[in-house]
Structure formats: structure tokens, C-alpha cells
Amino acid sequence: MTVPKYRLTYFNWMWIAEPTRFLLSYVGEDFEDVRLSYEEWMKDDPKINKNDFPYGKLPVLEDRENNLKLGQSFAIARYLARKYNLVGNTIVDAAKCDEYADVLKDMLSEVEPMWRADEKQKAEIKAAFLEKTVPRYFSVIETDLKNNGGKYLVGKTTTWVDFLCAHFTEMFQIYLNTDILTNYPALKAHQHQVFEISAIKEWKDKRPVTPY
Numbered sequence: 001m002t003v004p005k006y007r008l009t010y011f012n013w014m015w016i017a018e019p020t021r022f023l024l025s026y027v028g029e030d031f032e033d034v035r036l037s038y039e040e041w042m043k044d045d046p047k048i049n050k051n052d053f054p055y056g057k058l059p060v061l062e063d064r065e066n067n068l069k070l071g072q073s074f075a076i077a078r079y080l081a082r083k084y085n086l087v088g089n090t091i092v093d094a095a096k097c098d099e100y101a102d103v104l105k106d107m108l109s110e111v112e113p114m115w116r117a118d119e120k121q122k123a124e125i126k127a128a129f130l131e132k133t134v135p136r137y138f139s140v141i142e143t144d145l146k147n148n149g150g151k152y153l154v155g156k157t158t159t160w161v162d163f164l165c166a167h168f169t170e171m172f173q174i175y176l177n178t179d180i181l182t183n184y185p186a187l188k189a190h191q192h193q194v195f196e197i198s199a200i201k202e203w204k205d206k207r208p209v210t211p212y
């Protein structure tokens with residue numbers, strides 16, 4: 001049996017590792033999808049050696065081909081995107097990909113505090129996210145997407161931000177239990193199209209079922 005080129009270690013969640021799983025599925029690369037127990041990790045269970053992972057955080061990608069161990073989920077996705085030519089055709093395309101990726105990262109950083117918040121704080125974070133954050137960012141991306149024809153966020157080919165955007169819009173919907181795309185039909189249609197790509201659909205159908 002051949003050892004896959006890639007080993008991706010994360011917890012048993014989609015969250016910030018899923019765009020990389022989409023990417024590897026899309027380019028047809030087999031990968032070891034290692035899912036550590038968050039409970040064991042937090043208890044410093046001796047089974048897990050946190051020193052194996054840069055910064056003691058997950059996800060971490062190992063690329064055996066390039067003898068690389070890489071931390072930081074967005075750096076991982078961007079690295080694979082560059083390796084497989086999923087950053088558009090020009091430096092302007094690549095820059096637009098980075099811009100949208102950073103938008104999604106900013107949005108993520110606004111919902112993440114819900115993880116440790118009490119019920120009152122959760123409601124406040126959710127309200128601010130829906131009333132301010134979503135319109136601030138999605139109104140721009142919705143217009144850009146429409147102007148670009150609706151199929152791709154950047155240029156005329158699939159890029160890594162198509163995966164990021166489809167995934168995180170779904171994550172926000174699940175996490176906030178709200179259809180955040182109601183007012184953004186182009187983004188909704190784009191998400192649907194990404195999920196209909198056969199490799200992505202196949203991955204989504206076979207991936208472990210997790211709450212987020």
C-alpha cells in the first residue's frame with residue numbers, strides 16, 4: 001500500500017481544516033485525515049505529543065513530497081492552492097483570493113468567541129454578526145460575484161477561495177443556526193455550485209458527520 005503524500009491532523013471537526021480537505025479532494029490527492037480527540041488534547045493526554053505540531057495548535061499539514069510540516073489553516077490552504085494552481089491566473093487574481101480569504105478569517109474571528117461565551121454573550125455576538133458583520137462583507141462580495149458572472153469568486157477558474165467561501169458560509173449558517181445567505185442570492189448559488197462539484201460532493205458524502 002502506498003503512503004499518501006499528505007497527512008492532515010486536526011480535531012474531529014470541519015471548522016478550519018475543511019477547506020484543505022475540500023482542496024485535496026478536488027485535486028484528487030489521497031490524504032491521511034487524522035482526527036485527534038479534543039478532550040484528550042486539552043487534558044494533555046500522554047498519547048498526544050503536542051511538540052509534534054508547530055505552535056502546539058491544529059490543523060497541521062505534513063507534505064511528505066516537500067518534507068514540510070505546516071501550521072496555520074489559511075497558510076496550509078494557500079500553500080496547496082499555489083501548488084495546484086488554484087490561485088487564479090494573475091497576481092491580481094491571487095491578491096483578490098487573499099483579500100476574500102482574509103475577509104472570511106475576520107468573520108471567523110468574530111464568531112469564534114461564541115465558543116467560550118455564556119448564553120447572553122452568545123446572543124449579543126450573534127446579533128452583532130448578523131446585523132453588522134454579514135452586511136459589511138457580504139454586500140461587497142455579492143456584488144463582486146455577480147459582476148464576475150456568478151460562478152467563480154475570482155477570475156474565470158476555480159480558486160481556493162471558492163472552497164473557503166462555500167465552506168465558511170455553511171459553517172456560519174450551522175453555527176448560528178440562521179440562513180445568513182437569504183439576502184445574498186449570488187453567494188447562495190455559488191455555495192450550491194461548489195457543493196455540486198463531483199469531488200466535493202463525494203467528499204461531503206463520505207466525510208465523518210460532525211456538528212461543525
Ligand SMILES: N[C@@H](CCC(=O)N[C@@H](CS)C(=O)NCC(=O)O)C(=O)O
Pocket residue numbers: 015016041056057058059071072073074
Ligand atoms: N490561526 C490558527 C488557529 C489554530 C487554533 O487555534 N486551533 C485550535 C482548534 S480550532 C487548537 O489547536 N486548539 C487547541 C489548543 O489551542 O490547545 C489556524 O488557523 O490554524
